[in-house]
Amino acid sequence: MAEPRRPRRPADRRRSAPRGQSRPAPAQHAQHAPLAVDLPVVELEVERVAHGGVFVAHHEGRVVFVADAIPGERVTARITDVQHDRFWRAETLEVLRASPDRRPHVWPEASVDRVPEQRAGGAEFGHIRTERQRELKAEVLRDALARMGGVERDTPVQAVDPALAPGASLDLGTGWRTRVRLHVTDDGTVGPYAARSHTVVPVASVPLAVPELARIAPLAERFPGARAVDLVAPSVGDPQVVVVQGERMSRAARPTIRERVGDRVFRLDRDGFWQVHRGAAATLTRAVQELVDDELFDPRAANLDLYGGVGLLAAAIGDRYGDTVRITTVEADVRATEHAGANLADWVGARAVTARVDRFLDDLVAGATAGERARLRDATVVLDPPRSGAGRHVVDRLAELRPRQLVYVACDPVALARDVGLLRSRGYDVADLRAFDLFPNTHHFEAVARLTAIV
Template sequence: MGGDSKGQASEAAAPVELELEVTGVAHGGVFVARHEGRVVFVSDTLPGERVLARVSDTRHDRFWRAETVRVLEPSEHRRPHVWQASSIERDPADRAGGAEFGHIELGHQRELKHQVIADAFTRMAGVAEAPEVEGIQESGKRADDERDGTRWRTRVRLHVDEEGNVGPYAARSHRVIPVADLPLATEAVERAAPLGETQMREGIIDIAVTSEGFVSVTRPDAAGDIGRRPQVVHERVGDRRFALESTGFWQVHRKAPEVLTRAVQDAVDDSLFDPRAFNLDLYGGVGLLAAAVGDRFGPTTRITSVESDERTTDHAAANLAEWIGAQTVTARVEDYLRDLTARSSAGERSRLRAGTVVLDPPRSGAGREVVDMLAGLAPAQLVYVACDPVALARDLGWLRDRGYELRSVRAFDLFPNTHHVEAVATLTRAG
């Protein structure tokens, strides 16, 4: 291997290509190979393949990164990529990001995601069993399987570069890749996306199509991204209607709000649930999961939803208005818990210990400070919704160290043709 192993390969030097045997899957949509004893994380392949890969990053002492440029011995689970813009036929620098598992048969994608969860649970949480990854059911069928894992995204973010090109970023890059289609998006989102347009302002474009069929396209205005004005849209989940900003957080898979509503309702142990206790919905967004709890246990259920964005909290307050015991608070979760820990009375602490906490943190997870404060408040049960299995496993390990036991966990394939997976875990106090 030539070049400086401490720095990025020089653009002037000829790219270094290696023949590699791919042996496993790693978190983040990449795969594991070794070259002269060093780990190489390789994209656009899968375990069991022998590939020719171009080294792109040698900055780290412990590992390098590379992209597959040719498959020498394919896996039986390889298939033609669902998105030509991301396929191996393109140069690695010109591959659109966002569909890193699109070359893998869908059932095997779920097995690989299971392996990532199992490895993280074993290493970081001391948990020997990991859930299988469930495909999403619709009318008794696995609808995503019938579509090869396409046409599920109801929200897409595109970028416009300084030359007016419109598209997603390339993987691990801020380089815009112009594309002709968006196969992971629903047909309505793809039709609304300004693909191929020219003379657009540099910035971000958000496309959203709601469950009620409303189409929202938020573009940069004359002031750029700072001046973008999102619309208020509505999403329906069962009989419930939720107001939110068109650019605000909402689950992107068209069935995800229903799936997670049911999963959280099932995850709450009703023998431990007290509707009069100090129940919490942390990282609450516009109130989807607080509503799930309220729908299961009745309109007098007491639950406080905590969200850091003020406009989102305003929407949550309106969305939860029919629940008499529902409150909304605008605060960072760590700040709210810190204040709650400092000021809570003996009566509040008793109600907290009887409470149920639902938390749906960002991809980085809840983190050590939040875990420590939650464990100190000692609620009866925690229902943890996670979109990153490694962050979940890390937090589970800390919670187990602080006296909680993992009672159940399910995993859902809410991001087909990507490495992402959603999980819902229930923890209760040990003893």
């Protein structure tokens, strides 16, 4: 039940399983996975959290990143990677001194009681009390912003409003995933990958999935010859089990689904990008609407929604400021842009452009007239880049256009911090920041920052 593995569209867009993606490496059945008995086993004092769902310890002066632990614990761990001079990687084998924040794993198939090769991946924080998970995520965000962004800010990671995710457990962090990909072995066995591998682990449950998917998940069935089995629960319509037999289907053959956010319904391809937490789209819509500074927003300016997907955040701006707002959503995926055009039809001034964001901004910088540049300087820019972040080139182009405010939606705290550092060096600063626990029991979360031009 692996999270945000987001194969990218060309240069721009992140995706979440299930997705049309390149054929994975041949999978192995978990019971045939070899044990790495020749690798060293050490005792470690776990010190703090690191980005990526692992924790920091030291062994004979060397940094060790260890999985399935909690700060303050003492564990026995097997070293799995000694290729780097500066650090090693390790997997917890036994907890010798448990943290008071440790709990029975919400997914038994991912528990530390199993050998690492047979632990289901995609719930790497499931052994940690939910409130403590959020504190650890906030620590990662705070550390990344301080080190890479030059910003000292302590931002709590907020739980999703329970009203936005009916059926989800706020305490356990389960029952929220509306999309799950199960991988398939050569003999047709299905299951998630083991953590950090392409070994398929047969499981009897998928606790992060929304209840209607958990009920129909074909975990005991076999699908010989299939590439994957996708479970999809759109907010409009029935849940679906989709057997993926070959490569990505043609544009004409790709079925669509509908997703409701508040009173608005969005159409998208069934294998297109959509936030996987049942309450995520509404949470991010609300956050973007609240973070935009009304005094800086000009509905007549050349407002932009970059990496816009099917138009979710452009619609958030339109709903907030009325049907005469001008906004252009930019997305590299042709099908997503087609859907965005239809989804944004309520706004006379909205348009959807198919383009890579970096090239779109290059063209703006090179070809904008004096009047267009003035409207761009008055603009609000919403951007929701892939996990790798916007990057230096896009930041440079935005700094040349110099819009009044940027609302940056980030799925990776390190990428956000790196881009914040670049933007601060180019005359912007963080005016507001919020973070949301949209992936409970994993190390992932989303942050939304507003940056404004320093006068």
